[in-house]
Amino acid sequence: MNRLGLLVLLTVAALAHGIQYPCGGSCGLRAPQPDYYPMTYSTGNEAYDFGMTRIVGGGAVVRNVKQVVVHPYYKRADFSYDIALLQLDGSVQCSAYIQLACLADPALEVSKLNNCWIAGWGSTTARCEFQLTQGSRGRLQEAKVQLINSQLCNSSDWYAGKVHPYNLCAGYPQGAIDACQGDSGGPLMCKDNTAEYWWVVGITSWGEGCARPKQPGIYISTRHFYHWIDYNMRAYHTAESAS
Known part of the structure; x- marks a missing residue:
C-alpha cells in the first residue's frame, strides 16, 4: 500500500554546528493551544477536530518544495530505505x-x-477495513499506538520477513487503530520517559491494508537514518552559505 502525506519539521544535532532554526533551538515541546480556538479534542485513543482549520487571519501556512533528496537506496518495490528530505522555498515560523x-x-532506546x-490527514476508513478515527478526510487526526516487537512483526503469520531492520512496527496486535492511505510521511511520536519533550521515532511508510489484525503500520526508524539526515542538512547549509 502506497501512502502519501505529511511533512514534519525536524531538528538534529547539526544545531550544535551553527545551523539556526526558527524556534530558537527548542524542539519536541507541545505549545499551549489558544483557549478561543481549539484545534483538536482527544478522548481515549481518538482525536476529534471541532474547530475550523482555516479562518481569516489564522489557519494555514503554505510553502512550496524547492528540492527533494531521496535516499539513494530507495526501492518502491519493497519500500526499502523509504525516506526523503524536502527543502522548502521559505522558512516556517513557529506558532501555537x-x-x-x-x-x-x-x-535513544526507542x-x-x-x-x-x-x-496524519489521511483516510479514516479503508474500504471494508476498520475505522481509524471519527471525522473526515482533510482533518488532522491522531491516535495512540503501541510499539510492537519487530521480531514478532516479522514472524510467519504477521509480515513474514517483509519488515526491514530499519523499520518499526506500531499499532495493536488485534488491529482496529492504524495509519492509512494519505498518512505516509507523517510522524510516529513518542514522549520521553524522563522529560516533557517528544521524539519523532518513525515516519509512516507502508502496511497491508489498514488496521488489520497482525498487520500493524510499518514505519521508517529515524534513529537509523540520523547521520544521513544530519549530513544532508549540513551539506545544504554549506551550499547555501557559499552561494
Missing part, C-alpha cells in the same frame, strides 16, 4: 500550531518508550 520535532538519535502517537 507549528513546532519543531526532536529527531531520535542513535543512542523500544523502552511507551507513550506513542501517530498523526
Whole structure:
C-alpha cells in the first residue's frame, strides 16, 4: 500500500554546528493551544477536530518544495530505505500550531518508550477495513499506538520477513487503530520517559491494508537514518552559505 502525506519539521544535532532554526533551538515541546480556538479534542485513543482549520487571519501556512533528496537506496518495490528530505522555498515560523520535532538519535532506546502517537490527514476508513478515527478526510487526526516487537512483526503469520531492520512496527496486535492511505510521511511520536519533550521515532511508510489484525503500520526508524539526515542538512547549509 502506497501512502502519501505529511511533512514534519525536524531538528538534529547539526544545531550544535551553527545551523539556526526558527524556534530558537527548542524542539519536541507541545505549545499551549489558544483557549478561543481549539484545534483538536482527544478522548481515549481518538482525536476529534471541532474547530475550523482555516479562518481569516489564522489557519494555514503554505510553502512550496524547492528540492527533494531521496535516499539513494530507495526501492518502491519493497519500500526499502523509504525516506526523503524536502527543502522548502521559505522558512516556517513557529506558532501555537507549528513546532519543531526532536529527531531520535542513535543512542535513544526507542523500544523502552511507551507513550506513542501517530498523526496524519489521511483516510479514516479503508474500504471494508476498520475505522481509524471519527471525522473526515482533510482533518488532522491522531491516535495512540503501541510499539510492537519487530521480531514478532516479522514472524510467519504477521509480515513474514517483509519488515526491514530499519523499520518499526506500531499499532495493536488485534488491529482496529492504524495509519492509512494519505498518512505516509507523517510522524510516529513518542514522549520521553524522563522529560516533557517528544521524539519523532518513525515516519509512516507502508502496511497491508489498514488496521488489520497482525498487520500493524510499518514505519521508517529515524534513529537509523540520523547521520544521513544530519549530513544532508549540513551539506545544504554549506551550499547555501557559499552561494
